[in-house]
Amino acid sequence: MVSESELQSFDVIVVGAGFGGMYSLYRLRERGLRVRVLEAGTDVGGTWYWNRYPGARCDVESMEYSYSFSEELQQEWEWTERYAAQPEILRYAEHVADRFDLRKDIQFETRVTAAAWDEESSSWLVRTDDGAALRARFVVWATGCLSVPNVPGIDGLDSFAGEVYHTGRWPHEEVNFRGRRVGVIGTGSSAIQAVPMIAEQGAELYVFQRQPNYSVPANNRPLDPEVQQSVKENYTALREENLLQPGGFGSKLQRRAVSVFDESPEEREREFEKRWKMGGFAFLAGYGDLLRDEKANQYAADFVRRKIHEIVDDPELADLLSPHHIIGCRRLCVDTDYYRTFNRPNVHLVDVSTDPIERITPQGVVTGGKEYPLDDIILATGFDAMTGALLRIDIQGRSGVSIQEKWREGPKAYLGMTIAGFPNMFTINGPGSPSVLSNMITAIEQNVDWIDDCITYMREKGYAAVEAESQAETAWADRVKELADGFLYGGCNSWWSGANIEGKPRSFMAYVGFPDYVDRCNEVVEKGYAGFRFE
Numbered sequence: 001m002v003s004e005s006e007l008q009s010f011d012v013i014v015v016g017a018g019f020g021g022m023y024s025l026y027r028l029r030e031r032g033l034r035v036r037v038l039e040a041g042t043d044v045g046g047t048w049y050w051n052r053y054p055g056a057r058c059d060v061e062s063m064e065y066s067y068s069f070s071e072e073l074q075q076e077w078e079w080t081e082r083y084a085a086q087p088e089i090l091r092y093a094e095h096v097a098d099r100f101d102l103r104k105d106i107q108f109e110t111r112v113t114a115a116a117w118d119e120e121s122s123s124w125l126v127r128t129d130d131g132a133a134l135r136a137r138f139v140v141w142a143t144g145c146l147s148v149p150n151v152p153g154i155d156g157l158d159s160f161a162g163e164v165y166h167t168g169r170w171p172h173e174e175v176n177f178r179g180r181r182v183g184v185i186g187t188g189s190s191a192i193q194a195v196p197m198i199a200e201q202g203a204e205l206y207v208f209q210r211q212p213n214y215s216v217p218a219n220n221r222p223l224d225p226e227v228q229q230s231v232k233e234n235y236t237a238l239r240e241e242n243l244l245q246p247g248g249f250g251s252k253l254q255r256r257a258v259s260v261f262d263e264s265p266e267e268r269e270r271e272f273e274k275r276w277k278m279g280g281f282a283f284l285a286g287y288g289d290l291l292r293d294e295k296a297n298q299y300a301a302d303f304v305r306r307k308i309h310e311i312v313d314d315p316e317l318a319d320l321l322s323p324h325h326i327i328g329c330r331r332l333c334v335d336t337d338y339y340r341t342f343n344r345p346n347v348h349l350v351d352v353s354t355d356p357i358e359r360i361t362p363q364g365v366v367t368g369g370k371e372y373p374l375d376d377i378i379l380a381t382g383f384d385a386m387t388g389a390l391l392r393i394d395i396q397g398r399s400g401v402s403i404q405e406k407w408r409e410g411p412k413a414y415l416g417m418t419i420a421g422f423p424n425m426f427t428i429n430g431p432g433s434p435s436v437l438s439n440m441i442t443a444i445e446q447n448v449d450w451i452d453d454c455i456t457y458m459r460e461k462g463y464a465a466v467e468a469e470s471q472a473e474t475a476w477a478d479r480v481k482e483l484a485d486g487f488l489y490g491g492c493n494s495w496w497s498g499a500n501i502e503g504k505p506r507s508f509m510a511y512v513g514f515p516d517y518v519d520r521c522n523e524v525v526e527k528g529y530a531g532f533r534f535e
């Protein structure tokens, strides 16, 4: 047992060394605070450290999916593709760590297991899996929205004789599937990126699909150095324009507010076709009502289904690959050759929508009474998103109330950053912030800057503790719901409303509208931190 005087003590403990934790460290350390980052992995990068599966890449353009806080950094870093692949994004994270000498304050291979608020000292006692305890006035959870892999409880998974991989915990060494029989379970964004790459490696590939998803082409390409140069010459303007976009990115997506009903069928077809060619999220930016009106949405959904039928040779297979839910209600996928891959003779779609996977045997996957013999299984089964990382930690706020009790009915967080009953504790990209509906690096920068300002304010005023008021937190949760209800997000089962995890409370967990969110965060400050109590 470490005595109180031997405890390592900091101003701020940041948990997680992805883009959120790295920027928190940079920013708070610049303020002269003593900061320690605790990270479970062996190096920085978070998402891009763990998700090393073939085909992993961003679907927000590289020039935008990057930090803006340092002009030198954004000028010196050269991206090679329109959408950077995982190795390049990881190199970027490592470069940031080197450039700002971040690693000296990051403790790797350290998992935080518990944190308890101590009333007497107005500080947190944080415990780690190596048995250590650290004390800090503030804790910042930069533990990620998509950092806890969802491993489905399929009978017999442990008995499988071959290799089992999860896309979100991919090995560091290269895995080659040439000549192997590979089963991919899942057809979300991760599978949609991995399937074409694994198929190309020459594997005999079985894709187990429970529900199909809509995917639009990335139209990825090498980044023209001249284009890159011209973006860099106007970087500040681009970043500023992006802050005004609904997701904090994509000012070049030619967003239009027009209704689909105001255009003729020919005009609509031209518009969708143009956007299909542009690639990525431009597809849903053509009309203002696609995500608000179910009938309007059908036009976009029909267009994608027609495309799937154009691309996939076998009409029955095309039918199976065609989703019928609201497009955009689950996160839109962005691909390179996903649908086309199903024309290959080595790729097989196994429909498990009506006959779920019954069990896994040492030899393979059983569904519909048939066993599919396999050498490897890839779980592309997603994450316990948004709240999973925090709910796996024993966090106790005032009077020993745990985060698990607090969030039993679903998560609530004022401004998506603070939780009533949990003083001096901040979440980055927490539930109730734009997080997964936005360019998450932009959202991270905004959150961290806000937290930094709050801590600075407290130091100036000599406050020891800050805490969200319950009423403000409830009003915020109501607002998050009201905004989501104005869109079609409630219309399907999705991880961002907790539907992919058994027993998880259902609620849409992101704040819709990045600029409005930022305005409200700023307004709170202008009103002297309205909704907060200081001690």
Ligand code: FAD
Residues within 6 Å of the ligand: 015, 016, 017, 018, 019, 020, 021, 038, 039, 040, 041, 045, 046, 047, 048, 049, 051, 056, 057, 058, 059, 060, 065, 110, 111, 112, 113, 142, 143, 144, 145, 146, 147, 190, 389, 393, 428, 429, 438, 439, 440, 441, 444
């Ligand atoms: P993370 O990168 O998830 O980092 C969290 C870190 O916390 C992890 O390293 C984890 O090990 C650590 N951690 C968690 N719990 C503990 C604990 N108890 N103790 C110690 N350490 C802990 N977003 C976009 O905006 N655009 C994209 O194109 C995009 N593409 C994506 C592609 C994939 C494959 C995935 C999975 C996500 C993608 N995202 C994308 C979302 C992505 O998660 C964010 O953009 C961003 O990287 C999140 O950074 P973060 O620091 O908040 O969290």
Ligand code: NAP
Residues within 6 Å of the ligand: 057, 058, 059, 060, 146, 152, 153, 154, 167, 185, 186, 187, 188, 189, 190, 191, 193, 208, 209, 210, 211, 331, 334, 352, 357, 380, 381, 382, 383, 436, 495, 500
């Ligand atoms: P996901 O979207 O949650 O997809 C998981 C898939 O696994 C779904 O198809 C799901 O089917 C299936 N599944 C889960 N359990 C199953 C079971 N027992 N049997 C059969 N199928 C099962 O997860 P993800 O693909 O990892 O993506 C998560 C998020 O990460 C994305 O939405 C995105 O935000 C981010 N991401 C982004 C990119 C990118 O392009 N930049 C790439 C990867 C990930 P059901 O649909 O039927 O539940």
